[in-house]
Amino acid sequence: MSYCSSLHASLFPDKQLHVLQDEDTEENGDTFDMQITVSDPEKVGDGMNAYMAYKVTTKTSLNLFSRNEFSVKRRFSDFLGLHSKLASKYMHIGYIVPPAPEKSIVGMTKVKVGKEDLSSAEFVEKRRSALQRYLTRTVTHPALLKDPDVIQFLENTELPRAVSTQALSGAGILRMVNKAAEAVNKMTIKMNESDAWFEEKQQQFENLDIQLRKLHASVESLVCHRKELSVNTASFAKSAAMLGNSEDHTALSRALSQLAEVEEKIDQLHQEQAYADFYLFSELLGDYVRLIAAVKGVFDQRMKTWSKWQDAQLLLQRKREAETKLQYANKPDKLQQAKDEIKEWETKVQQGERDFEQISKNIRQEVGRFEKQRVKDFKVVIIKYLESLVHTQQQLIKYWEAFLPEAKAIA
Amino acid sequence: MMQEGLDDGPDFLSEEDRGPRAVNVDLQTDATLQVDISDALSERDKVKFTVHTKSTLPNFKQNEFSVVRQHEEFIWLHDSFVENEDYAGFIIPPAPPRPDFDASREKLQKLGEGEGSMTKEEFTKMKQELEAEYLAIFKKTVAMHEVFLCRVAAHPVLRKDLNFHVFLEYNQDLSVRGKNKKEKLEDFFKNVVKSADGVIVAGVKDVDDFFEHEKTFLLEYHNRVKDASIKSDRMIRSHKSAADDINRIASTLYTLGTQDSTDVCKFFLKVSELFEKTRKIEARVAADEDLKLADLLKYYLRESQAAKDLLYRRGRALVDYENANKALDKARAKNKDVLQAETTQQVCCQKFEKISESAKQELIDFKTRRVAAFRKNLVELAELELKHAKGNLQLLQSCLAVLKGDT
Numbered sequence: 101m102s103y104c105s106s107l108h109a110s111l112f113p114d115k116q117l118h119v120l121q122d123e124d125t126e127e128n129g130d131t132f133d134m135q136i137t138v139s140d141p142e143k144v145g146d147g148m149n150a151y152m153a154y155k156v157t158t159k160t161s162l163n164l165f166s167r168n169e170f171s172v173k174r175r176f177s178d179f180l181g182l183h184s185k186l187a188s189k190y191m192h193i194g195y196i197v198p199p200a201p202e203k204s205i206v207g208m209t210k211v212k213v214g215k216e217d218l219s220s221a222e223f224v225e226k227r228r229s230a231l232q233r234y235l236t237r238t239v240t241h242p243a244l245l246k247d248p249d250v251i252q253f254l255e256n257t258e259l260p261r262a263v264s265t266q267a268l269s270g271a272g273i274l275r276m277v278n279k280a281a282e283a284v285n286k287m288t289i290k291m292n293e294s295d296a297w298f299e300e301k302q303q304q305f306e307n308l309d310i311q312l313r314k315l316h317a318s319v320e321s322l323v324c325h326r327k328e329l330s331v332n333t334a335s336f337a338k339s340a341a342m343l344g345n346s347e348d349h350t351a352l353s354r355a356l357s358q359l360a361e362v363e364e365k366i367d368q369l370h371q372e373q374a375y376a377d378f379y380l381f382s383e384l385l386g387d388y389v390r391l392i393a394a395v396k397g398v399f400d401q402r403m404k405t406w407s408k409w410q411d412a413q414l415l416l417q418r419k420r421e422a423e424t425k426l427q428y429a430n431k432p433d434k435l436q437q438a439k440d441e442i443k444e445w446e447t448k449v450q451q452g453e454r455d456f457e458q459i460s461k462n463i464r465q466e467v468g469r470f471e472k473q474r475v476k477d478f479k480v481v482i483i484k485y486l487e488s489l490v491h492t493q494q495q496l497i498k499y500w501e502a503f504l505p506e507a508k509a510i511a
Numbered sequence: 512m513m514q515e516g517l518d519d520g521p522d523f524l525s526e527e528d529r530g531p532r533a534v535n536v537d538l539q540t541d542a543t544l545q546v547d548i549s550d551a552l553s554e555r556d557k558v559k560f561t562v563h564t565k566s567t568l569p570n571f572k573q574n575e576f577s578v579v580r581q582h583e584e585f586i587w588l589h590d591s592f593v594e595n596e597d598y599a600g601f602i603i604p605p606a607p608p609r610p611d612f613d614a615s616r617e618k619l620q621k622l623g624e625g626e627g628s629m630t631k632e633e634f635t636k637m638k639q640e641l642e643a644e645y646l647a648i649f650k651k652t653v654a655m656h657e658v659f660l661c662r663v664a665a666h667p668v669l670r671k672d673l674n675f676h677v678f679l680e681y682n683q684d685l686s687v688r689g690k691n692k693k694e695k696l697e698d699f700f701k702n703v704v705k706s707a708d709g710v711i712v713a714g715v716k717d718v719d720d721f722f723e724h725e726k727t728f729l730l731e732y733h734n735r736v737k738d739a740s741i742k743s744d745r746m747i748r749s750h751k752s753a754a755d756d757i758n759r760i761a762s763t764l765y766t767l768g769t770q771d772s773t774d775v776c777k778f779f780l781k782v783s784e785l786f787e788k789t790r791k792i793e794a795r796v797a798a799d800e801d802l803k804l805a806d807l808l809k810y811y812l813r814e815s816q817a818a819k820d821l822l823y824r825r826g827r828a829l830v831d832y833e834n835a836n837k838a839l840d841k842a843r844a845k846n847k848d849v850l851q852a853e854t855t856q857q858v859c860c861q862k863f864e865k866i867s868e869s870a871k872q873e874l875i876d877f878k879t880r881r882v883a884a885f886r887k888n889l890v891e892l893a894e895l896e897l898k899h900a901k902g903n904l905q906l907l908q909s910c911l912a913v914l915k916g917d918t
Binding site: 314322342 | 878
């Protein structure tokens with residue numbers, strides 16, 4: 101377990117996180133440093149009302165915060181609550197809001213029920229790690245960092261309980277977004293994409309989504325087989341030790357016992373490698389599958405904004421036609437009402453156009469930022485992962501080099 | 512097609528495989544009689560082995576000759592040894608297992624059926640993998656049949672066996688069909704009776720310390736080798752599964768790399784290339800572990816069973832001898848059929864003593880062979896594991912160097 105926590109620390113190292121420059125407006129260009137850790141999971145309460153409380157520690161030199169270092173206690177639903185607020189505030193204007201970790205009824209029930217076994221410990225660790233990554237991604241977003249809800253989440257000792265987080269879970273939000281997307285697709289009006297960039301990007305993200313899911317599935321399979329290999333190696337080690345015990349040739353007996361020891365060390369190695377496979381590689385892929393869903397959501401919001409604008413234009417058209425008719429009907433009150441309504445809808449059309457332009461602009465910026473971050477994340481993780489593989493091979497060489505003279509010593 | 516320096520080529524009888532020192536058993540090579548399997552052909556549901564003999568013995572018409580044999584004929588030869596009373600005091604070299612390509616063939620068939628659902632590259636890759644697997648099984652079955660023949664050829668008495676010479680020389684079909692259902696059923700019951708008898712016989716305490724020790728030792732050893740064999744198989748299967756996963760990961764990374772328009776595409780492509788190579792090494796590690804560890808254990812599982820069988824036969828002879836003694840005492844007491852009882856007793860005594868004498872030497876030789884085989888295979892296993900780990904390490908480090916230089 102200590103191995104994987106040290107892996108997490110290195111996943112998001114205590115390095116400078118650079119604010120990525122806004123395309124239109126120059127930010128103050130300062131590099132800022134901020135580090136968020138989620139730690140010390142603690143079970144609070146008993147039975148089915150029990151929950152896990154996590155310590156959220158922020159270390160920063162930014163002026164946004166009143167102190168340089170501070171901690172609060174948060175529970176999982178608090179994180180979901182934060183995400184739902186951010187999503188409702190920013191998704192419709194085109195910001196990619198990092199999705200919160202998935203709810204897990206099975207995993208959490210085991211913890212509540214008090215099963216003190218390896219799988220519950222692993223579940224809590226997996227969740228803790230995911231929450232840390234979630235917060236780190238959230239504060240890396242320049243707009244979200246400044247959001248009062250985020251600041252309150254990190255700083256305030258007490259936080260109002262997020263209600264009905266069932267609907268507010270990552271999956272819940274995604275469902276809402278997906279429903280919106282479906283609704284848009286079902287509409288007879290197909291969006292006239294005047295900007296090829298959007299069409300191209302959507303296709304790219306679609307392809308990326310498919311491949312990442314595939315890769316994620318393969319890596320999960322690898323994790324599973326590696327764990328299996330570790331278990332089977334341990335089992336073989338015991339068996340080899342037994343064989344060594346019953347072997348009546350002394351030197352061979354010793355060599356077999358040595359083989360058993362080597363295999364036992366190797367089983368540990370496989371276990372560590374499986375952790376690396378999972379926490380470095382598999383979790384990153386899982387995060388990005390969910391992130392891409394958020395990206396797709398944002399594109400769909402743009403479609404929704406466009407169609408709202410189109411609807412407003414259509415309605416304005418109708419109002420104008422109605423007004424023209426009323427011109428010849430000699431009903432002065434109705435005519436005035438019609439003229440008022442036209443003014444109202446003209447404003448709405450203008451707003452719709454502005455909204456559409458704004459969300460398009462935001463998305464361009466966001467996608468640029470997202471891609472930069474994606475490249476960075478993947479490069480960092482790939483290198484770390486390869487380093488873990490290097491470590492495994494170096495250890496293997498060490499173990500077999502120690503064993504070889506033992507095997508040769510059989511006389 | 513093959514990576515440089517990564518594997519021995521696809522021809523299954525590369526230099527290292529030739530000769531009676533082939534797989535597990537360290538045998539004296541003797542110029543008077545050398546046997547090997549020089550070629551093998553896999554047809555639809557049978558394998559045809561070309562058995563090649565070089566001999567200076569006068570028994571044979573020529574000094575060098577070859578015949579073609581199938582698995583059933585090996586079994587016939589083995590069974591003829593087992594049934595021969597004169598050989599009761601020997602550890603009969605265990606029969607080679609039946610060539611079993613069923614699993615491999617099934618996988619190839621499934622692959623063919625699933626061809627439509629994968630890309631051409633994936634299909635070609637998987638096909639290559641399965642063909643390599645098929646080839647590996649093929650090589651193994653050849654090695655196991657060869658080891659059997661070499662063990663027989665190395666044995667001072669068995670090498671003179673007439674059936675063995677016929678097996679080696681007669682260049683027509685031996686017409687030994689496999690056992691039919693009735694015969695298989697008979698065998699089954701024979702084995703049941705034998706195991707029950709074996710328990711009774713084993714229960715008889717032996718005055719001879721050597722044999723008493725061997726009995727206890729072999730019983731425990733056999734069970735533990737069996738367990739180790741099962742566990743090593745499982746371990747190796749997991750290893751193969753992990754290598755398969757890395758194969759799939761490499762393919763997907765390649766697709767990602769070709770699709771990606773950002774900087775990271777280089778990373779994906781480089782890592783995909785790396786994983787292609789490392790998973791070949793991983794597959795090789797699993798294959799070598801299979802050859803040097805799993806096969807070794809499986810072989811000694813069979814040999815220790817053959818040794819147990821020898822002890823059983825001796826135990827049986829001892830019981831018969833003791834019973835004959837009792838019968839003789841009874842006959843003398845009643846003064847009835849004394850001569851007959853005396854003859855029976857003498858026959859039993861001779862049989863028992865003959866078996867005991869050769870059994871002792873056979874069991875000592877078994878230990879010598881076992882130690883030598885384990886030594887050889889454990890050393891080779893460690894050397895191969897080192898070779899592969901170093902290969903992997905080098906690939907990983909050079910890829911890392913390129914990627915780090917790129918950021």
